[in-house]
Amino acid sequence: MVETEQYVRSGRERAGPVGFYSSISDIPGDMDVAIFSGVLQYMEDWQSPLSHPKVRAANIIYISRTPMGARYLPFLQSVRQGAGTVKYAGAILPQHEIEEMLSSTHAMFASWWLDHDMDWLGAVTAPPMIWKKRGS
Amino acid sequence: MRSLYPLNMLRAMLQKIKSWGQYLIRMYIFGAWRRPDRYRPRKSFQQAAADAGGGYLSEAIPERTDVKPVAPSLAKLPDFFAPFFTMLSIASMDKAGQTLRVLDFGGAHGDYAEYAAAFFQIVFPLNGTWSKRNSM
Numbered sequence: 001m002v003e004t005e006q007y008v009r010s011g012r013e014r015a016g017p018v019g020f021y022s023s024i025s026d027i028p029g030d031m032d033v034a035i036f037s038g039v040l041q042y043m044e045d046w047q048s049p050l051s052h053p054k055v056r057a058a059n060i061i062y063i064s065r066t067p068m069g070a071r072y073l074p075f076l077q078s079v080r081q082g083a084g085t086v087k088y089a090g091a092i093l094p095q096h097e098i099e100e101m102l103s104s105t106h107a108m109f110a111s112w113w114l115d116h117d118m119d120w121l122g123a124v125t126a127p128p129m130i131w132k133k134r135g136s
Numbered sequence: 137m138r139s140l141y142p143l144n145m146l147r148a149m150l151q152k153i154k155s156w157g158q159y160l161i162r163m164y165i166f167g168a169w170r171r172p173d174r175y176r177p178r179k180s181f182q183q184a185a186a187d188a189g190g191g192y193l194s195e196a197i198p199e200r201t202d203v204k205p206v207a208p209s210l211a212k213l214p215d216f217f218a219p220f221f222t223m224l225s226i227a228s229m230d231k232a233g234q235t236l237r238v239l240d241f242g243g244a245h246g247d248y249a250e251y252a253a254a255f256f257q258i259v260f261p262l263n264g265t266w267s268k269r270n271s272m
Contacts, residue, residue: 002241010245024239031239033227037216039242044181049241058239059230062223064216076184078174089184109226112219119175128219130226 002027024052034058038065041090047101056105059136064128067116068095075121092124106131208254220248224256 008020021027034055040046040063049055073092078085099108109132116126178184227236240248 002239003244007244024241027239029237031237032231033223033236033238035238035240035243035248037220037240037243037248042242044185054239055241060223060227062220064219074178074181074184076176076178076187078176087188089178089181089188091181091184110219110222114215114219121175121177126216128216128223130219130223132226136230 024049024054027054030054031058033060033062036061036063036066040066041093042088044089044091046091046093047097050098050101057133059133060109061102061106061131062129063098063131065116065126067092067118067124067126068098069124070094070096073121075118092118092121095125095127102131106133208251210255217251220251221255224252228256 002021002024005022008022019027031054036049040049043049050061055061069092071092072094075090075092077088077090079088102108108129110130112128114126114128115123118124178187227238238249238252240246243249
């Protein structure tokens with residue numbers, strides 16, 4: 001698991017079986033699968049994790065719960081949690097850029113047509129994608 | 137009869153405007169305010185980040201996010217689980233029973249890993265990877 005320092009600290013305190021790291025580079029060895037589920041849209045530099053050598057070496061790259069569109073569209077998301085509200089910066093990501101990036105090392109193996117209701121931004125496509133490493 | 141046609145058209149248009157107006161008011165007052173997630177467009181990611189405050193890097197996030205024990209069930213799953221299980225099946229078959237090393241970037245407390253353990257007989261060694269107990 002690669003997460004923010006807070007989640008890593010929380011995860012390690014619970015001493016579960018899954019390893020928590022704050023950076024992809026900290027994980028020993030290579031990965032078979034890289035999962036990006038509902039995370040890239042919250043990163044200003046969303047290209048970096050997708051470009052990491054360990055990710056590009058993975059046999060499968062799986063992306064899901066990520067709103068994509070024809071162009072980059074930043075948004076502010078408010079999430080009710082208990083009695084309070086947490087706000088996140090995010091963006092609808094340009095699908096063609098993601099596909100261009102990944103297609104140099106991976107080929108689209110499967111994808112789904114799922115919409116994500118984004119309130120004032122309307123229904124946005126958030127297609128789960130399975131990318132397999134070329135030649136694997 | 138013919139002379140009433142424009143009047144009827146006008147009345148129909150007013151009806152449509154009224155119903156759309158009612159819909160928008162209802163959505164805003166009763167819908168939008170009750171939704172757990174709300175999205176607002178912003179000019180840039182930086183502006184969204186400034187409006188969000190701490191956002192995902194907030195110290196309060198792991199405390200606010202309830203860490204409940206996951207009780208994996210295949211009933212009433214959200215739609216994005218189907219592609220996840222498909223991906224996991226493909227990855228497992230590719231590895232033919234060998235250890236499956238998974239990077240879950242931004243995976244919070246590791247719920248996907250819990251589902252993988254429950255339905256794919258995947259066990260967790262302490263090195264932070266997922267490995268299969270049996271070949272498929």
